[in-house]
Each structure stands twice: as C-alpha cells, then as structure tokens.
Amino acid sequence: MDFDYFTQLFFGGLTRGSIYALIALGYTMVYGIIQLINFAHGEIYMIGAFTGLIVSSVLTMMGMPTLGVIFMAAMAAVIYSSAYGYTMEKIAYKPLRNAPRLSALISAIGMSLFLQNYVLLAQTSDFLPFPSLIPDFEFWEPYAHVITSPELVILITTFVVMVLLTVLIKFTKIGKAMRATSQDQVMAALLGINVDRIISITFVVGSATAAIGGILIASHIGQINFYMGFIAGIKAFVAAVLGGIGSIPGAVLGSFILGWTESFFTGYISSDYEDVFAFIILVVILIFRPSGLLGKSETQKV
Amino acid sequence: MIVNTEIKKSFLASAWFMFLTFPIMVIKVNTVSDTIEWRWMNMVGVGVGAFFLSMLWRYLLVKKEMGGKKEKTDKPSLLQTVLGQRRFAIPALVILGIFTLVFPHLFSMYQTNIMISALIYVMLGLGLNIVVGLAGLLDLGYVAFFAVGAYSYALLNLHFGMTFWVGLPLGGLLAGCFGLILGYPVLRLRGDYLAIVTLGFGEIIRLVLENWNEFSYGPSGIANIPKPSLFGLDLSLDHKTIYLFYILVALVIFTIFVINRLQDSRIGRAWIALKDDEIACQAMGIDKAKTKLRAFALGATWAGMGGVIFAAKTTFINPASFTIWESVIILCTVVLGGMGSISGVIAGALLLILLPEYLRDFGEFRMITFGTVLVLMMVFRPGGIVENVRKTYTFKR
Structure with missing residues (x-):
C-alpha cells in the first residue's frame, strides 16, 4: 500500500463527504424542524446544478470573464434553488402540516417525481457537459497530486458554509427561533415566533446549501443529468441518518464517514458495489443505533 | 373587493x-x-x-x-352504499364476472396483454395494501420482493427445469422468506426510517442482480422463460396468453378473498390497531414485532407471486424492470385508490396502468402526472378515490 494512494483516497473521500454534507444539512434542518424526510431535497440540488449550467453557458456566450461567470452562476443557482425550496414547501408540505407523517412523506415523493420529470421534459434526458468553473491554481501546483485545486475549493467552500450556518443557528435571532420551533411549535408560536416563516426560512437555507453543493459537484465531475439528484439525495440522507438526523454536527460527521468509507471501499476493494455499501452501512447503523451517532434518542410519550 | x-x-x-x-x-x-x-x-x-x-x-x-x-362523520360514499346492498351488488358482480370471462375473446391479444399487466399491478397493489394500507408500514422497496419472485422462477426453471406451477408457490415462499429476513431487523424502526431502509434494500437487490453476473446473468437478464402449460397440452402463443389471463384472474380473486378475510380476522384488526397507536396496542397485549413481521412477509409473498407471473408473461427479465420507480408506481396505485380499501386499490391500479397505455401520446407525461397526482391526492383527498370506511361503533345510552 503506498502512501500517496492512501492520501489520494483520503482527500477524495473528504471531498465526497463535504458534498454529501452540503446536501445532508438541508435534510437534517428540515427534519429537525418539521420531522419530515424531504424526499425532494435531492431534486433541489439538481435544479441548482441545472440553473448554474444554464446561467454560466449564457453568460460565457455573452463574453463575460470567468470570475464573473462563476459568481453569477453560483448566485443564480442559490437564488433559484431557494425559490424552488420555498415554493415546494408552500405547495406540498404546508397544507399537510397537521396530517399524518405518512401523507407528507408520500407528498414529498410525488414532488420529487414531479421535479425530476419537469426538468426532463423542459430540458433533456441526456447527460449535459458542465464546464469546469474552478480553474487550476498555479500556486497549488506542487500539491496537486494529493489534492487537486477544485477539490481544495470544495473543501474550503464547505468549511465556510458550515461556519456560516453554525453562526446563523447559534448566534442569530432567526437561529434561536429555529431552535425554538424545532423543540415545540405551539410554544414557539405562543411566544410570538412566526412558525410558518421560520419553516420557510429553513427550507430556503437548506436549499441554498444544496445548490452550492450542486454547482461544486457538477463542475468537479463535469456532467449533469436530471437524475443526478436522486442518488445523491439518498446518499446524503444516509449520511444525515448516520450522524443522527436533526443534528447538524451529526450530519457533517456522518457525511465524512460515508465519504471516506465509500472512497476507501472503492479504492481498495471493488467499485461495482459502491452504492450497495452505502445502503448496508445505513441498515447496520439503524439497527444498532436507531438514533444515529450523535442523535438524541427519542422517548415516546403516550 | x-x-x-x-x-x-x-x-x-x-x-x-x-x-x-x-x-x-x-x-x-x-x-x-x-x-x-x-x-x-x-x-x-x-x-x-x-x-x-x-x-x-x-x-x-x-x-x-x-x-x-x-361533516366529521365517516359517511360511506354513494357508490359504496349502492354496492353495499345485495340487490345491486350481486348483479354487478355477475356482469363483471361475465365480462372478465369473455374479455380475451372479445378483444385482441394486444388488449389481453395490457390487461394482464394491469392485473399484475392489481395483485401487487393488493399485496402492498397489506403492508401500507392495513399495517401502516411505508415500504418503498416493494419491488425487491417482486424481483425475488421473478428471478427465483427464472433461475429455478433455468437450472432445474421447474414448471410454472411449482415456481409460483416457491417464488412466493422465497419472497416471503426475504420479507422475514429483512423485516426482522428493520421493523423496529420508526415509520420514515423504515421507508428509507426498505428503499435501500430495494436498490441493494437491484444492484446485486446487476453486478453478480455468475448468479443472475447481470444486466443482460434471463430469456426464454416458459409460460405456464395446461396439463402438458401444446398450446399456441395466443392460447397461452389467454390461459395466463385466466390464471391471473383466479389469483386476483383469491387475493381479494384472502385479504377480505384477513381484514376482519384477529391479525387484521391488530394491524389496523397498530397503525393507529402502537403504544396502546402493546398495552393491549399485541406483539408488535410479530404482527408487523406478518404483514411484511405476507405482502412480500404476494409480490413474489406477482413476480413469477411477470416473468412468465414477459418471458424475459432483467434488473431494469425492478427499479425504485416501479415501487413508487405500486405505491401510487395504493395511495390513489385509497389506502386499506380493496376496491379502491383495484380501481387505482387499473386506472394508473390502463390510462397511460391508452393515452400513448401522453406517455412522456406519465411520470410527471404520477408525481402531481401523489401531491394533489395527499393535499385534497388523503383517503384516495374509494375511501376506506372503518367500522365504527357509537355508544348509545
């Protein structure tokens, strides 16, 4: 086993994990606040990637400099994904706030189907090449054999997003309201928190991080497709459950664990069963620790 | 204003x-x-x-x-009241029965084939109805059991030359065993976790079938699966299809009979009670794990039998027929028809499978319509087309 290969896999797993983390955060936040598995979250990420592609190609054809294109594409992706997340909540989940959880979950599956096929019909079913927006930095050249500069950018962006998110949740008024709402909606409403608005904000924030993930992964892998959100969404969900759904540090931890295991598994054993492996981890974790690694175990009340 | x-x-x-x-x-x-x-x-x-x-x-x-x-009362709909009366119900059933008997002779082979696939979905929907509608366990990997059934018939036939009539119960049994094996560890999970784990399980089965070439012949699948034979008679292809149609009709009637009996049995009532309140149920002395496991295994058995028939109908199977969206379509039929209601599920399955077949031009919009229907149904009519009417007892002084 040579060491370079190991570090490559290590950083590969880290990059993969940070992408999962960006998506998993949205799952965890939404679950924490309304106990709903937002099945369509992966589709939001896909829409982010598509919007990024469309905006960046239009701007590139208009002759904008690369840096401007990156900035505008990322902005558009974030704005549109947030808008989709917001609308989705209003249409498919808000009328079901008091319905059984099964109904909301089925509605979420329907939304996921709808968004996938909407993009399929309006755009294309083919794989679209995605321009690599992140250039290779010259100063990073000596280390590029261990971790490429796009990977570096992904890691740094993820780190920044996490810090911002932690600040938002821990230290701002909105964050406080979010935590209150996730603990007890009725009590939060009694104390003057606009619960509907807080839930919308949660969806918007979750969708925005997913969009960032979408753009980063699309430009890293180099192609996108209407179906990309599904498997990524499932895996991010696995990561969120692994760490304990509802817990934000848990989602990050779970994502890194999943990223590493997948990376090492495919690197040393076999790449055929990569997805199988992710699901097996999920099943095993859920059997032995149903509340995840960092999750609080819930006591049921009569 | x-x-x-x-x-x-x-x-x-x-x-x-x-x-x-x-x-x-x-x-x-x-x-x-x-x-x-x-x-x-x-x-x-x-x-x-x-x-x-x-x-x-x-x-x-x-x-x-x-x-x-x-109105907060559970009033049965007009259709249900009409059919509830013997004097309408019996003629309606007789007409339906005659229609089914002459169906393959009245219409072309093409129509019969479509009807066969629709009936397979009716069976699958009724099977999933046990799991989702009665026991309230959201199973998103139902298609895995369907695949187990189809592959066990195909492989048993390939290696041991087993006929359809041996394969049918064996396929159901094997799928049921799979249901038990999977259900045992995961049924302790809460509703939405269960959905994801079953989804994961469905994908695992598909990926294994796709990658394990020595066992399942990989993505190329298995061809030349024989259709059922009638006491060794040599039937033409058309007759075989008609024969399969009748077998399927009989099986659907059998399924309806079984589920109807189950619903009012001790297990069935335990399922419905579990769906409503697990803790109260356990307090009443119902073994939660065992009851759920029964629902899961029974549902899986039906999927397995459906799989055997599917393999016999198409005579060729490969992993591409068993994707997650197949599970979603089956779930759609249950949800659209009305969770827990037998006539609803049958109507839902026929509607969802037959309509897209006849509206071919509409084909590309099929999945997007499914998605929309799921959301709209949940928002406006969570009970489905034919809402399941629960027996209620009012306290009278």
Whole structure:
C-alpha cells in the first residue's frame, strides 16, 4: 500500500463527504424542524446544478470573464434553488402540516417525481457537459497530486458554509427561533415566533446549501443529468441518518464517514458495489443505533 | 373587493411561477454547438396556467377547510352504499364476472396483454395494501420482493427445469422468506426510517442482480422463460396468453378473498390497531414485532407471486424492470385508490396502468402526472378515490 494512494483516497473521500454534507444539512434542518424526510431535497440540488449550467453557458456566450461567470452562476443557482425550496414547501408540505407523517412523506415523493420529470421534459434526458468553473491554481501546483485545486475549493467552500450556518443557528435571532420551533411549535408560536416563516426560512437555507453543493459537484465531475439528484439525495440522507438526523454536527460527521468509507471501499476493494455499501452501512447503523451517532434518542410519550 | 384581491393574488402567483420556471423552461442551451434556444412561448403558458391554477388551488383549499368543519362523520360514499346492498351488488358482480370471462375473446391479444399487466399491478397493489394500507408500514422497496419472485422462477426453471406451477408457490415462499429476513431487523424502526431502509434494500437487490453476473446473468437478464402449460397440452402463443389471463384472474380473486378475510380476522384488526397507536396496542397485549413481521412477509409473498407471473408473461427479465420507480408506481396505485380499501386499490391500479397505455401520446407525461397526482391526492383527498370506511361503533345510552 503506498502512501500517496492512501492520501489520494483520503482527500477524495473528504471531498465526497463535504458534498454529501452540503446536501445532508438541508435534510437534517428540515427534519429537525418539521420531522419530515424531504424526499425532494435531492431534486433541489439538481435544479441548482441545472440553473448554474444554464446561467454560466449564457453568460460565457455573452463574453463575460470567468470570475464573473462563476459568481453569477453560483448566485443564480442559490437564488433559484431557494425559490424552488420555498415554493415546494408552500405547495406540498404546508397544507399537510397537521396530517399524518405518512401523507407528507408520500407528498414529498410525488414532488420529487414531479421535479425530476419537469426538468426532463423542459430540458433533456441526456447527460449535459458542465464546464469546469474552478480553474487550476498555479500556486497549488506542487500539491496537486494529493489534492487537486477544485477539490481544495470544495473543501474550503464547505468549511465556510458550515461556519456560516453554525453562526446563523447559534448566534442569530432567526437561529434561536429555529431552535425554538424545532423543540415545540405551539410554544414557539405562543411566544410570538412566526412558525410558518421560520419553516420557510429553513427550507430556503437548506436549499441554498444544496445548490452550492450542486454547482461544486457538477463542475468537479463535469456532467449533469436530471437524475443526478436522486442518488445523491439518498446518499446524503444516509449520511444525515448516520450522524443522527436533526443534528447538524451529526450530519457533517456522518457525511465524512460515508465519504471516506465509500472512497476507501472503492479504492481498495471493488467499485461495482459502491452504492450497495452505502445502503448496508445505513441498515447496520439503524439497527444498532436507531438514533444515529450523535442523535438524541427519542422517548415516546403516550 | 374579494374578487379584486383574488385576482391580485393570482397575478402574484403567476409572476412568481414565471420567475421560477424562467431558466429551466425558457432557456435551452446546446452545449455542443454553443447555441441558445429561447422559448418565450413556454413562459406565456406558465404564466397563464399559474394564474388560473393558483385560483383553483386556493378555491379547493378553502373548500376543503369548510368541508372539514361541516361533516366529521365517516359517511360511506354513494357508490359504496349502492354496492353495499345485495340487490345491486350481486348483479354487478355477475356482469363483471361475465365480462372478465369473455374479455380475451372479445378483444385482441394486444388488449389481453395490457390487461394482464394491469392485473399484475392489481395483485401487487393488493399485496402492498397489506403492508401500507392495513399495517401502516411505508415500504418503498416493494419491488425487491417482486424481483425475488421473478428471478427465483427464472433461475429455478433455468437450472432445474421447474414448471410454472411449482415456481409460483416457491417464488412466493422465497419472497416471503426475504420479507422475514429483512423485516426482522428493520421493523423496529420508526415509520420514515423504515421507508428509507426498505428503499435501500430495494436498490441493494437491484444492484446485486446487476453486478453478480455468475448468479443472475447481470444486466443482460434471463430469456426464454416458459409460460405456464395446461396439463402438458401444446398450446399456441395466443392460447397461452389467454390461459395466463385466466390464471391471473383466479389469483386476483383469491387475493381479494384472502385479504377480505384477513381484514376482519384477529391479525387484521391488530394491524389496523397498530397503525393507529402502537403504544396502546402493546398495552393491549399485541406483539408488535410479530404482527408487523406478518404483514411484511405476507405482502412480500404476494409480490413474489406477482413476480413469477411477470416473468412468465414477459418471458424475459432483467434488473431494469425492478427499479425504485416501479415501487413508487405500486405505491401510487395504493395511495390513489385509497389506502386499506380493496376496491379502491383495484380501481387505482387499473386506472394508473390502463390510462397511460391508452393515452400513448401522453406517455412522456406519465411520470410527471404520477408525481402531481401523489401531491394533489395527499393535499385534497388523503383517503384516495374509494375511501376506506372503518367500522365504527357509537355508544348509545
């Protein structure tokens, strides 16, 4: 086993994990606040990637400099994904706030189907090449054999997003309201928190991080497709459950664990069963620790 | 005044959706030739559509809220009251029976084949109905058991030359065993976790079938699976199809009979009670794990039998027939028809499978319609087309 290969896999797993983390955060936040598995979250990420592609190609054809294109594409992706997340909540989940959880979950599956096929019909079913927006930095050249500069950018962006998110949740008024709402909606409403608005904000924030993930992964892998959100969404969900759904540090931890295991598994054993492996981890974790690694175990009340 | 504000709201909704769908509906980038296609007509369509649909949406929401306040009683629908009376029910059943018997002779082979696939879905829907509708366990990997059934018949036939009639119970049994093996560890999980684990399990089965070439012949699948034979008689292809149709009709009737009996049995009542309140149920002395496991295994058995018939019908199977979306379609039939109601599930399955077949031009919109239907059903009519009427007892002094 040579060491370079190991570090490559290590950083590969880290990059993969940070992408999962960006998506998993949205799952965890939404679950924490309304106990709903937002099945369509992966589709939001896909829409982010598509919007990024469309905006960046239009701007590139208009002759904008690369840096401007990156900035505008990322902005558009974030704005549109947030808008989709917001609308989705209003249409498919808000009328079901008091319905059984099964109904909301089925509605979420329907939304996921709808968004996938909407993009399929309006755009294309083919794989679209995605321009690599992140250039290779010259100063990073000596280390590029261990971790490429796009990977570096992904890691740094993820780190920044996490810090911002932690600040938002821990230290701002909105964050406080979010935590209150996730603990007890009725009590939060009694104390003057606009619960509907807080839930919308949660969806918007979750969708925005997913969009960032979408753009980063699309430009890293180099192609996108209407179906990309599904498997990524499932895996991010696995990561969120692994760490304990509802817990934000848990989602990050779970994502890194999943990223590493997948990376090492495919690197040393076999790449055929990569997805199988992710699901097996999920099943095993859920059997032995149903509340995840960092999750609080819930006591049921009569 | 009200009209004015409503129009204003609709305008806002329409503007919002025009903004929302702008990049995806209007711009189409061709990355190969570097050209952009601007499709402004789509935007107009979205705008006008959103204007009226948002109006309808709000109207229906208001109506639903009003309706919810007015009548809280579980009143059976008109159709159910009519069919509940013996004097209508028996002739209706007789006509239905005659129609089914002569169906393959009246219509072409093509129609019979479509009907066979629809009936397979009826069976699958009824099987999933045990798990989702009665026991309230959301199973998103139902297609895995379907695959187990289909592959066990195909492989047993390939290696040991087993016939359809041996394969049918064996396939069901094997799928049931799979249900037990999977169900044992995961049924302790809460509802939504269960959904994801079963989904994962469904994908695992598909991926294993795709990659384990020595066992399942990989993505190329298994061909030349024989159709059932009638006491060793040499039947032509058409006759074999008709024969399969009758077998399927018999099986569907058998399924209906079993589920009908199950519903009112001790297990069935335990399922329904578990769905409503697990803790109260355990307090009443119902073994939670065992009861859930029974539902899971029974549902799986039906999927397995459906799989055997599917393999016999298409005579060729490969992993591509067992994707997660197949599970979603089966779930759709249950949800659309009405969870827990047998006639509802049958209606849902026939509707969802037959309509897209006859509206071929509409084919590409099939999945998007499914998605929309799922959301709309959950929002406006969570009970499905034929809402399941639960027996209620009122306390009289």
